Amino acid sequence: MTAKIERVAAIRWIQAQMADYGLTMEELKAAGCFEPPPPQPPPPPAPPAVVCYRNAEGLTWDGEGEMPSWLKRAVNAGQSVGFYRVG
Structure with missing residues (x-):
């Protein structure tokens, strides 16, 4: 029809x-x-992202998606990603 x-x-x-x-x-x-x-x-709010990495300035990354610029700069300067791991 x-x-x-x-x-x-x-x-x-x-x-x-x-x-x-x-x-x-x-x-x-x-x-x-x-x-x-x-x-x-409205749809329910998304659950908060789990923080996996944090620097001294309080910038965080949940480990998903592209690595943030603050962490890229630290790794390029010789610091290990594990240094910023939370917990």
């Missing part, structure tokens, strides 16, 4: 339901049938 045919079928079904139950447009409006739907609740 095309979208246009489905739409026509849906309208006819609604009209039939209104006739079967004796509903009027005014009753449907009063019941809030034409109000916009309520907004969806």
Whole structure:
């Protein structure tokens, strides 16, 4: 079925339901049938990232994705990544 045919079928079904139950447009409006739907609740917050590496300035990295520039600079200067490991 095309979208246009489905739409026509849906309208006819609604009209039939209104006739079967004796509903009027005014009753449907009063019941809030034409109000916009309520907004969806926001998604729950993401869990905090687990800190795996931290430097003396408090900059952190969770070990996921690309290594941050502060840690790259330290490694390039000869420091081991393990030096910054937390825990």
